[in-house]
Amino acid sequence: MTSDEAARLIVGGLKNAGINLVATLPDINLASLLREVDEDPAIQHVPLCREEEGIGICTGAYLVGKKCAAIMQNGGFFNSNNAIVSTLLQYQIPLLLMIYYAGDVGDRTFSTTGALTEPVLQALGIRSYVMRDPEDARELIQRAQILTEDSKRPVALLLTKEVLGRRAPLKSL
Amino acid sequence: MALKRFDCLKAVAAACGDALAVSSAGAVTLEWNALRPSDGNFRVRTLGLCSSIALGMALGLPRRKVIALDGDGSLLMNLCSLPTIARMNPKNLIHLVFDNEVYEASGSKKTATGVGTDLVGLARAAGVKNAQWADSLEAFERAIRAAIAGGELCFIGVKTGTERVEVPPYPIDEVENKYRFLRYVEKTEGIEILKVNLPASYN
Numbered sequence: 001m002t003s004d005e006a007a008r009l010i011v012g013g014l015k016n017a018g019i020n021l022v023a024t025l026p027d028i029n030l031a032s033l034l035r036e037v038d039e040d041p042a043i044q045h046v047p048l049c050r051e052e053e054g055i056g057i058c059t060g061a062y063l064v065g066k067k068c069a070a071i072m073q074n075g076g077f078f079n080s081n082n083a084i085v086s087t088l089l090q091y092q093i094p095l096l097l098m099i100y101y102a103g104d105v106g107d108r109t110f111s112t113t114g115a116l117t118e119p120v121l122q123a124l125g126i127r128s129y130v131m132r133d134p135e136d137a138r139e140l141i142q143r144a145q146i147l148t149e150d151s152k153r154p155v156a157l158l159l160t161k162e163v164l165g166r167r168a169p170l171k172s173l
Numbered sequence: 174m175a176l177k178r179f180d181c182l183k184a185v186a187a188a189c190g191d192a193l194a195v196s197s198a199g200a201v202t203l204e205w206n207a208l209r210p211s212d213g214n215f216r217v218r219t220l221g222l223c224s225s226i227a228l229g230m231a232l233g234l235p236r237r238k239v240i241a242l243d244g245d246g247s248l249l250m251n252l253c254s255l256p257t258i259a260r261m262n263p264k265n266l267i268h269l270v271f272d273n274e275v276y277e278a279s280g281s282k283k284t285a286t287g288v289g290t291d292l293v294g295l296a297r298a299a300g301v302k303n304a305q306w307a308d309s310l311e312a313f314e315r316a317i318r319a320a321i322a323g324g325e326l327c328f329i330g331v332k333t334g335t336e337r338v339e340v341p342p343y344p345i346d347e348v349e350n351k352y353r354f355l356r357y358v359e360k361t362e363g364i365e366i367l368k369v370n371l372p373a374s375y376n
Binding site for chain 2: 021044046047048049050052053054055056057058059060061062063064065066068082083086087090091092093
């Protein structure tokens with residue numbers, strides 16, 4: 001499946017789960033997904049400068065009735081940890097965290113970041129699920145949204161290269 | 174000349190109507206709550222996130238005024254919120270910064286604004302067109318009244334002193350603050366935010 005097709009399935013899943021505001025920071029592997037988010041008129045897209053501010057933006061939007069997701073790389077998840085602890089967990093705010101899993105098995109870069117991603121999520125008590133097949137995206141996103149709303153805690157979906165589809169080869173810079 | 178933050182907050186309370194208010198970690202929260210006790214107040218615990226939480230509210234409720242009661246230490250910790258606010262350009266957001274040039278709640282060490290960093294200059298450079306210093310109480314009152322009456326994103330900085338006013342402690346914890354705020358928004362906006370779903374066996 002191409003990354004554009006996978007992106008349509010994932011964004012379709014977000015909308016099916018009621019998500020209507022998405023805060024993002026780019027990673028090359030997220031490029032098709034973020035384009036799809038940006039072009040969808042049913043989703044308010046908030047491009048960030050740093051992931052931690054996205055935790056605040058999603059908190060404020062949740063408090064006035066929006067359903068939010070934050071899409072970032074796992075390095076950005078580490079950037080967000082203080083806000084996740086002292087805002088999301090302290091105030092019991094639900095939020096769907098869609099985290100690109102850099103350093104996943106078979107990935108050549110960021111193996112240290114990859115090695116620490118699931119242990120840190122676990123230490124924070126954030127339940128997480130690894131997404132591999134884009135065909136499962138709709139179902140998993142729906143379930144994760146139910147869990148985050150019901151538990152009033154963030155829930156993480158780890159986006160692997162497989163679930164994001166095959167991207168077009170990079171042009172040399 | 175440095176103004177009293179409490180006097181500035183009085184001017185905000187007098188002008189703000191039913192605006193939602195987000196206050197930064199620190200004494201500003203206690204002073205604001207003494208002057209305008211309301212379930213429409215949200216206290217921030219993460220230093221820096223005040224302006225970001227206010228931005229999220231402003232984007233989610235574009236017809237409701239949202240006021241961020243920010244401080245210099247807080248804004249300096251989350252400077253990237255300025256370009257993001259400028260980029261999203263919410264017409265209903267009023268970003269106030271009480272700049273006392275110290276980390277007041279953390280031992281009063283100097284912040285970068287105490288040695289020359291200009292927060293209004295940073296806001297303008299980030300793309301917030303309507304950013305200004307208020308250099309007297311009258312100028313601040315005028316600016317806040319204009320911001321409430323107007324329809325554009327505003328950033329107002331004011332230099333304040335470090336004296337504190339005796340006010341009661343914050344009466345509720347974070348989770349109660351969340352629920353009260355949510356219920357207040359539901360009631361005043363006529364919307365449903367917190368729907369408690371029945372277990373499947375009840376369906």
